[in-house]
Amino acid sequence: MAVPDILQLHPEKPTTHFDEVRAAIEACFETQQVATICADACLAEENVAELRECIRLDLDCADFCAATGRLIARQAHPQPDFWRAALEACIEACRSCANECAKHENQHEHCRITREACERCIDACQKVLDALPQGGAETRH
Amino acid sequence: MAVPDILQLHPEKPTTHFDEVRAAIEACFETQQVATICADACLAEENVAELRECIRLDLDCADFCAATGRLIARQAHPQPDFWRAALEACIEACRSCANECAKHENQHEHCRITREACERCIDACQKVLDALPQGGAETRH
Amino acid sequence: MAVPDILQLHPEKPTTHFDEVRAAIEACFETQQVATICADACLAEENVAELRECIRLDLDCADFCAATGRLIARQAHPQPDFWRAALEACIEACRSCANECAKHENQHEHCRITREACERCIDACQKVLDALPQGGAETRH
Amino acid sequence: MAVPDILQLHPEKPTTHFDEVRAAIEACFETQQVATICADACLAEENVAELRECIRLDLDCADFCAATGRLIARQAHPQPDFWRAALEACIEACRSCANECAKHENQHEHCRITREACERCIDACQKVLDALPQGGAETRH
Numbered sequence: 001m002a003v004p005d006i007l008q009l010h011p012e013k014p015t016t017h018f019d020e021v022r023a024a025i026e027a028c029f030e031t032q033q034v035a036t037i038c039a040d041a042c043l044a045e046e047n048v049a050e051l052r053e054c055i056r057l058d059l060d061c062a063d064f065c066a067a068t069g070r071l072i073a074r075q076a077h078p079q080p081d082f083w084r085a086a087l088e089a090c091i092e093a094c095r096s097c098a099n100e101c102a103k104h105e106n107q108h109e110h111c112r113i114t115r116e117a118c119e120r121c122i123d124a125c126q127k128v129l130d131a132l133p134q135g136g137a138e139t140r141h
Numbered sequence: 142m143a144v145p146d147i148l149q150l151h152p153e154k155p156t157t158h159f160d161e162v163r164a165a166i167e168a169c170f171e172t173q174q175v176a177t178i179c180a181d182a183c184l185a186e187e188n189v190a191e192l193r194e195c196i197r198l199d200l201d202c203a204d205f206c207a208a209t210g211r212l213i214a215r216q217a218h219p220q221p222d223f224w225r226a227a228l229e230a231c232i233e234a235c236r237s238c239a240n241e242c243a244k245h246e247n248q249h250e251h252c253r254i255t256r257e258a259c260e261r262c263i264d265a266c267q268k269v270l271d272a273l274p275q276g277g278a279e280t281r282h
Numbered sequence: 283m284a285v286p287d288i289l290q291l292h293p294e295k296p297t298t299h300f301d302e303v304r305a306a307i308e309a310c311f312e313t314q315q316v317a318t319i320c321a322d323a324c325l326a327e328e329n330v331a332e333l334r335e336c337i338r339l340d341l342d343c344a345d346f347c348a349a350t351g352r353l354i355a356r357q358a359h360p361q362p363d364f365w366r367a368a369l370e371a372c373i374e375a376c377r378s379c380a381n382e383c384a385k386h387e388n389q390h391e392h393c394r395i396t397r398e399a400c401e402r403c404i405d406a407c408q409k410v411l412d413a414l415p416q417g418g419a420e421t422r423h
Numbered sequence: 424m425a426v427p428d429i430l431q432l433h434p435e436k437p438t439t440h441f442d443e444v445r446a447a448i449e450a451c452f453e454t455q456q457v458a459t460i461c462a463d464a465c466l467a468e469e470n471v472a473e474l475r476e477c478i479r480l481d482l483d484c485a486d487f488c489a490a491t492g493r494l495i496a497r498q499a500h501p502q503p504d505f506w507r508a509a510l511e512a513c514i515e516a517c518r519s520c521a522n523e524c525a526k527h528e529n530q531h532e533h534c535r536i537t538r539e540a541c542e543r544c545i546d547a548c549q550k551v552l553d554a555l556p557q558g559g560a561e562t563r564h
Contacts, residue, residue, distance in 0.1 A: 002316045002399050009392040010323040025315060033311050033355060034284045039482075040356040041292040043475050052466050053218060059462075059482070060212050064227065067208035067350065073315060074197050074322040082233040086205065089230035092223040110291040117284050143457045143540050149463040150533040170456050174448060174496060175425045180341075181497040182433040184334050200321075200341070206383050207489065214456060215463040251432040258425050335500060342494050346509065349490040356479050364515040368487065371512035374505040 012076040020124075021075055027124035028069030028090065031117045035062040035097060038114040045108060054104055054111065057097040064093035064110040065121060072128065078130050087125045087132075094118035094125075153217040155194065158272040161265075162216055168265035169210030169231065172258045176203040176238060179255040185248060195241045195252065202238035205231050206262060221273050228266045228273075235259035235266075294358040299413040302406075303357055309393050309406035310351030310372065313399045315380060320396040321421065326388060330386040336386055340377040347403060348374035354410065369407045369414075376400035376407075435499040438476040440554040443547075444498055450547035451492030451513065454540045458520060461537040468531060477523045477534065484520035487513050488544060495551065503555050510552045516542035517548075 007013055007022050014021045039058035042051040068090035098118035105112035119132070148154055155162045158178050180199035183192040209231035212224070239259035246253035289295055289304050296303045321340035324333040350372035353365070380400035387394035430445050436446035437444045443451055461483035465474040492512035494506070528535035 002312055002395055006316050006319045006395040010319060011326045026380050029315050030284055032409050034288050036355045037360050040358060043478060044358050049471050053369055055466060056215050061207040063211050067204040067342045070204050070318050071201050073318045076322060077194060079237045082237045085230040085233040089226040092226040096220045096223045102364045110288050113284055113288040142451055143536055147460045147533050147536040148456050151460060152467040170452055171425055174452050175429050176431045176498040178433060181499060184337060185434045185499050189331050196325060196439050211459050214459045217463060217467050251429050254425055254429040305501045330454040338497050345490040345493050349486040352486050359476060364519045367515040370510040374508040378502045378505045417476050
C-alpha cells in the first residue's frame with residue numbers, strides 16, 4: 001500500500017480531506033488501467049466494428065483519469081477553479097465511458113468491470129469536488 | 142506538417158470546424174512541450190525555491206494539454222458535454238500556468254515563452270468550445 | 283481488485299504468463315503514482331535545491347512506468363523486440379530513480395517509499411522480460 | 424516556433440548537441456500526435472477488423488514517443504544508460520508501428536503519413552543516441 005504511505009509522508013499533505021484525496025488518486029489510476037485494458041479487449045473482440053465508440057471513450061477516459069490522478073497527486077496547493085474544472089472533466093470522461101460500456105456489458109463482461117470502475121471514480125472525484133472551497137473568485141483572473 | 146495532412150485523411154474528418162480542431166490539437170501539443178521544458182528550466186534555476194508553484198503548474202498544464210490534445214485528435218464523434226468539460230479544464234490549466242509564469246517572466250524568459258504558449262492554447266481551445274453544439278441535454282445522463 | 287478481474291476477461295488474455303503480466307501492470311502503475319507524489323513532496327521540502335535530480339528522475343520514472351504499464355496492458359500480441367526494449371527502458375528508469383532516491387531516504391522517508399516501489403517494479407518487469415521468447419530475429423527489421 | 428526558443432533559454436541547455444536534442448523532442452511529439460490520429464482513423468475505417476494490430480501499435484508508439492519526448496525535454500543531466508535504453512525503446516516502438524503501417528498504406532494514406540513520421544522519429548532518436556557518451560559503466564549499478 002505504497003500510495004497512502006507516501007501521501008502521509010508529503011511535507012504538505014492534505015490536512016482536512018486526506019481520505020478523499022487519497023481515494024481519488026487511487027480511483028483515477030485504477031480507472032486508467034481498467035479502461036486501457038478494456039480498449040484492448042474490445043479490439044480483440046469479433047464484433048470490434050460495433051465497439052468503436054467504446055474503444056475511443058475507453059482511451060479518452062484513460063487519458064483524463066491519468067491527467068487528473070497526477071494533478072491530485074500534486075496536491076500541495078490546489079487551485080480551486082482549475083481543480084474544479086479538472087474534476088468535472090474527469091467525471092464527464094468517466095460518465096461517457098460508463099454509458100457506452102453499459103451498452104455492451106451483457107455481451108462483454110470487461111465492459112461491466114470498466115463501467116463499475118468509472119462509477120467508483122465519479123464518486124471519488126465528486127467527494128473531492130464537494131470538499132473544495134466554494135467560489136474561488138479570488139483565484140480567477 | 143504531418144498533422145494537418147493526416148487529419149485531412151481521417152475517414153471522418155471534421156467537416157465544419159476543421160481549422161479550429163487542427164489548431165487546437167497543435168496548440169495543446171506545443172504547450173505540453175513548452176511547459177515540460179519550462180518545468181525543467183525552473184528546476185535548473187538558482188532561485189528554484191521561489192519557482193515551486195511554477196514547476197507544479199507547468200507539470201499540471203503539460204498533463205492536461207496532453208490529455209486534451211489526444212481527446213481532440215480522436216475527433217470523429219465528439220461528446221459535447223465531455224468535450225466542453227475537457228476544454229474548460231485545459232483552459233483553466235493554461236490560465237493557472239500563465240498567471241504563475243507571468244510572475245517570473247521578467248527574471249526568466251522561459252516563463253514568458255510558456256505564458257505565451259498557454260495564451261495561444263486558451264484561444265485555440267476557446268474556438269473549439271465556441272463551435273461545439275450548445276445545450277447537449279440529449280447527451281447528458 | 284478490478285485489474286486482475288478485467289485481465290481475466292480479455293478475449294486474448296496471456297495464457298502462459300498471466301501472473302507475471304498482471305504483476306508488472308500493477309507495479310508500473312503503482313510506481314507512476316508513487317514517483318509522481320515523491321516529485322511533489324521533494325518540491326515541498328526546504329532543501330529543494332538539493333533534490334533537483336530526484337525530482338527530474340521521479341518525473342522520468344513516472345512517465346516510463348506509465349508508458350510501459352499501458353504497453354503491457356495491451357498484451358494481446360506482444361512484439362518481442364519492442365517489449366524487450368520497453369521493459370529495459372522501464373527498468374533503467376526505475377534504477378536511476380531508485381539510486382537517486384537512496385541518497386535522500388535518510389532525510390526524506392518519501393524517497394525510501396519510492397526507492398522500494400522502483401525496486402518492486404524492476405523485479406516485476408524483469409520477470410516479464412525473462413518470460414519473453416528469446417531471439418526475436420524474425421521480428422526485427 | 425516556441426520549442427527551439429524555450430530550449431535556448433534553459434539555464435543548462437545542451438551545449439554540444441543542441442540541434443539533435445531539439446529535433447528529437449519535436450519528432451517525438453509530432454509522432455505522438457500523428458500516431459494518435461492514425462489510431463482513430465483506423466478505428467473509423469470499414470475494415471477495422473484488419474487494422475487491430477495497427478491500432479495497438481499506433482497507441483504503443485504514441486505512448487513511448489510521449490514519454491521519450493518528455494525525457495529528452497528534461498535534458499539538463501542525462502543519465503547515459505537510461506537515455507540509451509529509452510531511445511532504443513522509442514526506436515523499437517516506431518519501428519514496430521512503421522512496419523505495421525506499411526502493410527496498410529496502399530489502402531489507407533493515413534498509415535503512410537504515420538510510417539513516414541515514425542521513420543523521421545527513428546532518425547532523430549538515433550542521432551541523439553549516437554551523440555551520447557559511450558560506455559556509461561560509471562553510471563550503471
